[in-house]
Amino acid sequence: MDFSSNRSRIPALSAVKPSNKTLSSASESMFSSKSDTSYRYGLFSTARKSASVSRTNKYSNCHSAISSKQSKGLFSQTPKTDRVSVYAASASGRRSSIVGDRNRQKDCRPLAEPKYQNDCIAKLIRFLTENGYSSPIPSKFLKSPSKQDVIRVFEFLFSQFDPTLVVTPIEANVPELMVQFGYPYYITKSTLVAVAGRHALGNLLGMFEFLVDLAKSSNDFFADEEDLICAPFVADEVFIKSHIMNIVSEDIEDVEPFFKDMAYKKLGDNEEERDRLMEALNEDTAMLENVEKDIEYYNAMQARIVQFENAFEEYEKYNSCMEVRNLKDAEELAADEEEILTLQKTKAMTCEEEKALEIIIKDQPYQIADIQTEQDKQLQIEMETNETRQLSRKVKHEINQLASELASLKTSITKSNSNFVSATNAEMINLNSHPIKKCTPWVIEKLQSTDLQDILDCLSRPDAINNIDETTKRANKCMNGFVNYFIETSVGLSAKLARIKENNKQHDASVFDKERELEELQEQLPSAEKDLREFKKHNEMEKKLMIETNEGYRKMIEEFTLSATESSKEYENRLSRAEQALTHEKEATQALIEQDQIGRTKRKEAFSRVTQNFYKIVCTIEEAEKRKIADLEEKVAGAEAARKRLQQKVLQTKST
Structure with missing residues (x-):
């Protein structure tokens, strides 16, 4: 039994004979609520934006949801301001009757597109196979189905709600049944007479898809049949159905007195029991709200953990970048030292060559x-x-x-x-x-x-x-x-x-x-x-x-001597500049190393503090999660006990 919402559900009886599943689930739907995904056809509109409603049709296994917050409905809990209405949602947003102009809604589905038709065919074949469709499915059914195949599929789909429904002739009965089941679009007879065209096939597949989705929603809603509370709506069945059909109008509040009288008649009027049940229901609602807040807090803590992990990864990347930069600085320093040694050796060799050239010039014997x-x-x-x-x-x-x-x-x-x-x-x-x-x-x-x-x-x-x-x-x-x-x-x-x-x-x-x-x-x-x-x-x-004995040799020696002298001077200048640059670079590198060491020390301290805080937060989160899990288990156990007590009280009320 799900206590995730404090709304009650009252079954709207169909115009056909309801199945035992429908009747047995009526009273259970007054106390339970199921979370619902938004249905694609938009049958009903709701005034509450924070809660979803099971949008099934009022003429089959569908139920309307009526909120009991700040109001009195069943057992004198009539909703006034916060309610889910039973009328169809038109394009302009105004309220209309149950049938109203639902069939005049614009069909925005891509019925003529092959992709949409293939999806509908796959969904239909999967549903027929899973639910024991006995007739063979011919290969031509995918493109040009025969009228007998269409009749058999309609009979099988409508039998999921009531086996006594008569489908033939389909051009007369199927549109009426689709309207009763809440199909929001207009159906022409040509769609059901000539089913071979692409447009007619698209409309036909759209009806099949609607019935398949409706059957799935109904089966999901009534999945927990063993927990349902059966209400003996048998004696006044015809009267109740005809009366509901007559009183439903533009003002939905006309239905409330009838449901109140019916509940008093069948279940009795016990104000004390009702108050006690409401208190238990409010406690469960508050408990669930606290659980939702705890879950939000847990999700926020998970996000903070992710942020801390990202910050830690960024710090590691920065640290690795600084290490690579230090290695590059050390390599550049070693390269500068090697270049200085090379320049010194070149200078010494140049001096020796200059001396040798001077000796050769002095020993020259020719005039x-x-x-x-x-x-x-x-x-x-x-x-x-x-x-x-x-x-x-x-x-x-x-x-x-x-x-x-x-x-x-x-x-x-x-x-x-x-x-x-x-x-x-x-x-x-x-x-x-x-x-x-x-x-x-x-x-x-x-x-x-x-x-x-x-x-x-x-x-x-x-x-x-x-x-x-x-x-x-x-x-x-x-x-x-x-x-x-x-x-x-x-x-x-x-x-x-x-x-x-x-x-x-x-x-x-x-x-x-x-x-x-x-x-x-x-x-x-x-x-x-x-x-x-x-x-x-x-x-x-x-x-x-x-x-x-050429004179050019003498000139060459003189030019070489001059170039050697100039190159030695240039080497000396370069050497002095390189020594100065190396000295400055050593000083700058030493300062950078000292700053990097200081920064590393600070980063390590900050990282250790962040890590300690992170681990403390993680431990705190884990302890809080454990406490919350224990509290949730206690609350779930209390909710189960409250559900059992409510079931017992309802049974006692029924017996009295």
Whole structure:
């Protein structure tokens, strides 16, 4: 039995025959109250903002809640100012009758959206499965349900409230039943006739969802059936229901005299018992208020604990940051000391190099005139070297020209030989067609001889120029056999042969001369290359000598001496500045370390104080929680005892 509120609930009897659960729970609802989540359809409005009401319909297993604070209702506890009314909440906030214009409310639900329809279908199938729906659910029911499937679902849902309700025909009975069960939206007959469209399916699923939520709320409200107090509302059932239907109007106070008379008639009028029960109820209410305050205090302490934990974490983060900063300062200090040591070493090395350079300058054996003479010699040697290079280039160019002329000469000789061979072959062809037939076999035999063919092959080769003398002798010997015949047959052929011989001799002479010149140049080339190598070697030796005795070395030494002096002065200045900066940084670091140590000490002391206070607070909270838990257990036990006493008194009152 829940005593979380001092409101009483009076059942509004439905227009249909109530179930035993409804009748048995009527009197229990006068003394008990359940916390309720706000219902999505907004059937009833309330004048109290701090308390929630079970918003179920007055025509089924629903109850209206009437507050008994500062008033008299059941047992002369009639609510006057602080009450939950039974009328429907319209958009303008005015009160109306139970049916009133509830069906004219604007439907803001997204009935045509697929997501909303899928949610409604899932909720409906889950409810049907959990509550033993016997008929099969076809797959097409999710998109285009048949009329018989819709009728079976309506029959099953309405049977959760009263199995005797008649659903068919649904276009006539279902709208009336939905109005009686408090459905706040208008229902058209087309919605129940054609159920395949998306809009009609959305309206149908909205009605199913309303009935499912209503059945769940009713089942949750009447879950503790064993603790209910049954009131014997049987004899005057029809009269009471018809009378309530007639007296409910715009003014809800018209119902109060009827409920008072009915309570006096059925339960009696015991003022002393009523006062005692009210005192116990007020004590329980005060006790619950104290418990709620204790819970709020406990939640506040939990928030303070979280704040202390956050502050402790921030302190740890700050401490870790300071430690990291100290480590970085120590690393920077060590790096500065290393840099100072490096600068000191560099300064010492610079001084030693300066002394060594001074010694080298003093020991220098050469004079300026000697260096100038050596520079002139170097220039002269470079000029001679350039002339020798130009001469060598000319010699190479002449050699290349001679080689190209020799190649062209060889090409011309080879060409003349090929021309001779082709001319000879042409003449042979002419001889084969000569009109003197008696000489043809001899000519053909000579022409087909291997000796002549060998001579022609030798002349047609590219390297025929190398064996031109021997080939010429063989050709002359072969040709002498043809002289008489050629003289008789063709004078032009002998003239051509003579010219060819002359050309061969001229070519031989020119080739011989060119080869002699080429051999002489090749004999001169090694000596020229040798002279060039010796000249280069001598030139390199002269260059080395000049590099060693160059005046630029003296200038370089002087410049290096000046730069070394300036760098040593700069190093001294940098060293002095670094020492000063290091001294200042050491002093600043030491001051920071001292301040950090002082701050650490203070923070540790503050943290220890905060920790001690935190632990004290935690211990205090734990002790207070333990005491509150013990008090709550005692109060709960007292509330249970008071509930039992109230039940006994109610039973005694009923029996009397």
